[in-house]
Amino acid sequence: MNFVALKMLTGDRAKYLGLIFTIAFCTFLLQNQTSIFAGILKRTGSQIGDVTDAEIWVMDHPKTEYFEQTKALKDTDLNRVRGVQGVEWAVKLFKGSPVARTLGGKFAVSFCLGLDDASLTGAPRKMLLGSWERLREPDAVVIDQAGYLLLFPGEPLRLDQTIELNDHKANIVGISDASAPFVSWPVMHTRYSQAVNFVGRERTQLSYVLVRPQPSVAAKELCRRIEAQTGLRARTSNQFRWDCIRYYLKNTGIPVNFGITITIALIVGVVVAGQTFYLFTVENLKQFGAIKAIGVTNWRLIGMILLQAFTVGIIGFSIGTGMAAEFFNFFGQKLATRGIILLWQSVALTGGCMVFVMVFASILSLRRVLVLEPAIVFRG
Amino acid sequence: MSAKRIPAVQCRDLRKDFGEGATQVQVLRGVDFDAKQGKLTFLVGPSGCGKTTLISVIAGLLDSSGGQVELFDQNVGQLAANERILFRRKNLGFVFQQYNLLPALTAAENAAVPLLAAAVRRLEAVDKARSLLVQLGMEQRLDTLPSKLSGGQQQRVALARALVHEPRLILCDEPTAALDHVTGEAVMELLAANAVHPNRAVIVVTHDTRVFHYADAIAHMDDGRIVKTESRRQTEQETPDFDELAVRT
Numbered sequence: 001m002n003f004v005a006l007k008m009l010t011g012d013r014a015k016y017l018g019l020i021f022t023i024a025f026c027t028f029l030l031q032n033q034t035s036i037f038a039g040i041l042k043r044t045g046s047q048i049g050d051v052t053d054a055e056i057w058v059m060d061h062p063k064t065e066y067f068e069q070t071k072a073l074k075d076t077d078l079n080r081v082r083g084v085q086g087v088e089w090a091v092k093l094f095k096g097s098p099v100a101r102t103l104g105g106k107f108a109v110s111f112c113l114g115l116d117d118a119s120l121t122g123a124p125r126k127m128l129l130g131s132w133e134r135l136r137e138p139d140a141v142v143i144d145q146a147g148y149l150l151l152f153p154g155e156p157l158r159l160d161q162t163i164e165l166n167d168h169k170a171n172i173v174g175i176s177d178a179s180a181p182f183v184s185w186p187v188m189h190t191r192y193s194q195a196v197n198f199v200g201r202e203r204t205q206l207s208y209v210l211v212r213p214q215p216s217v218a219a220k221e222l223c224r225r226i227e228a229q230t231g232l233r234a235r236t237s238n239q240f241r242w243d244c245i246r247y248y249l250k251n252t253g254i255p256v257n258f259g260i261t262i263t264i265a266l267i268v269g270v271v272v273a274g275q276t277f278y279l280f281t282v283e284n285l286k287q288f289g290a291i292k293a294i295g296v297t298n299w300r301l302i303g304m305i306l307l308q309a310f311t312v313g314i315i316g317f318s319i320g321t322g323m324a325a326e327f328f329n330f331f332g333q334k335l336a337t338r339g340i341i342l343l344w345q346s347v348a349l350t351g352g353c354m355v356f357v358m359v360f361a362s363i364l365s366l367r368r369v370l371v372l373e374p375a376i377v378f379r380g
Numbered sequence: 381m382s383a384k385r386i387p388a389v390q391c392r393d394l395r396k397d398f399g400e401g402a403t404q405v406q407v408l409r410g411v412d413f414d415a416k417q418g419k420l421t422f423l424v425g426p427s428g429c430g431k432t433t434l435i436s437v438i439a440g441l442l443d444s445s446g447g448q449v450e451l452f453d454q455n456v457g458q459l460a461a462n463e464r465i466l467f468r469r470k471n472l473g474f475v476f477q478q479y480n481l482l483p484a485l486t487a488a489e490n491a492a493v494p495l496l497a498a499a500v501r502r503l504e505a506v507d508k509a510r511s512l513l514v515q516l517g518m519e520q521r522l523d524t525l526p527s528k529l530s531g532g533q534q535q536r537v538a539l540a541r542a543l544v545h546e547p548r549l550i551l552c553d554e555p556t557a558a559l560d561h562v563t564g565e566a567v568m569e570l571l572a573a574n575a576v577h578p579n580r581a582v583i584v585v586t587h588d589t590r591v592f593h594y595a596d597a598i599a600h601m602d603d604g605r606i607v608k609t610e611s612r613r614q615t616e617q618e619t620p621d622f623d624e625l626a627v628r629t
Binding site: 001003004007008009010011012286287289290291293294295296297300373374375377378 | 432435436439441442462465466468469470472474476477478480482483484485489493494496497498502541553
């Protein structure tokens with residue numbers, strides 16, 4: 001009877017295609033929105049993830065809550081952290097936001113990361129042009145590709161371009177492939193001593209201390225020790241990224257905006273798919289009655305309806321996932337949307353939602369079929 | 381005289397009520413009805429007299445409120461719901477007034493549905509249905525959808541569907557009601573020629589007096605009872621049982 005169920009389903013072309021279209025677009029919308037949502041939130045900690053040399057970030061407690069909002073530490077804090085047992089090494093990191101300006105007059109606020117002068121810990125490892133080792137040169141900065149194209153629109157990537165950072169001359173010695181930040185500002189890497197000059201001297205400048213634990217010490221354990229001994233806040237890279245995500249979830253309208261879209265997509269999917277499938281069943285009630293009269297059991301009918309529901313569900317879900325994959329493949333190549341990918345978690349979550357949609361639609365239909373008196377077939 | 385065979389259908393004091401209390405309606409009021417194997421039995425009577433309810437109860441599609449139905453000596457009322465469905469699948473064939481063909485299936489596939497329901501392999505089931513449709517003069521329309529068939533052709537497909545699994549009892553509900561006279565005659569001709577079989581009974585509910593001459597026996601029904609039973613034709617296999625012709629009230 002599976003053959004009969006599938007023929008019944010595909011026989012009504014309009015409803016069959018309508019169901020597939022609904023499921024496909026619902027899938028696409030859910031995967032699209034959840035992946036973009038996750039991608040945007042992931043960007044809140046992009047610069048944390050780009051620092052691969054250190055595992056622990058030490059910051060002011062409790063004022064520094066997320067990457068972009070820093071309360072400067074005292075210079076002596078660096079040595080206090082270095083004094084904690086289990087620290088392999090600890091270096092300073094500065095984060096500021098100078099205005100970058102080109103000779104042509106184009107300007108933009110930027111992220112400026114000042115790296116430890118001696119070790120250059122935190123330097124971008126993915127270079128598109130030039131070398132991060134050249135950061136040791138005077139006035140040297142490495143800029144990310146998106147930032148370069150923002151400041152030099154339409155120009156090819158070229159080294160040794162001169163820009164101003166808060167009226168200080170800076171020379172581009174490298175172009176990096178730094179991860180996209182939450183806001184589309186250029187990401188500049190330079191030496192610590194130079195960065196504080198770009199931004200302007202304040203009483204305290206140290207934004208973060210980057211720490212590498214000794215091989216025998218777990219990062220979380222070292223965080224606990226640093227916090228206990230210094231009173232500062234110490235987080236592993238992963239914990240700090242999640243702190244940033246939580247901060248934005250709690251303090252911005254992003255989750256509400258995306259949540260509304262995702263909820264509406266789910267509701268529309270449930271309602272339209274459920275209603276269409278229900279109508280499909282109701283219009284075929286006499287046929288189901290005839291099948292019942294002929295001697296098909298209720299279990300077999302349940303199997304037929306679930307087969308119909310899951311056939312359109314799987315086809316629609318596959319098409320929707322294909323559309324979403326193509327969407328992210330296309331926009332992943334754009335600078336503005338780089339790094340936002342279709343997450344497997346999003347595919348799995350949407351798959352779960354679609355199973356819910358089709359089970360809901362099936363239950364509506366099954367109810368009608370199961371309570372159907374097969375004697376209906378004798379009514380003219 | 382041939383050995384007396386078990387009746388195909390035996391209803392005794394059969395009752396069926398719908399609703400409860402003040403709104404209760406008694407549709408069957410103690411029906412005694414027999415249908416024999418090898419006979420084409422017509423069930424006739426005015427609208428609302430309970431004919432359709434009676435064949436629904438005989439088919440096991442409705443539960444009776446009282447009395448007894450035996451099909452081939454099997455008390456259908458005593459069967460569990462699932463057993464009743466399996467019994468129906470194996471032993472009963474249906475021809476409906478509105479054909480009730482599945483619009484997405486071709487004529488051959490529609491006719492194969494009872495075999496598919498019995499888990500016969502699709503190719504085998506459709507092949508058998510095709511042979512039967514050829515026998516019924518549908519060789520040109522085997523792969524045609526019901527929407528492209530005339531009423532008479534659809535009823536032939538329905539007839540093939542009722543016969544394909546070789547059931548022992550065929551129940552036809554107004555098989556000619558939606559057809560013009562000529563087509564109705566043709567369908568009845570096919571029914572009489574192909575459905576009636578020594579080991580099978582055919583019950584036809586009809587209003588159409590023009591096809592009464594096909595009946596071996598006619599049971600007249602009124603107000604929820606069989607009021608008269610008459611024999612119309614005498615088959616070669618069996619002499620009429622005059623006791624059965626007695627008027628039941």
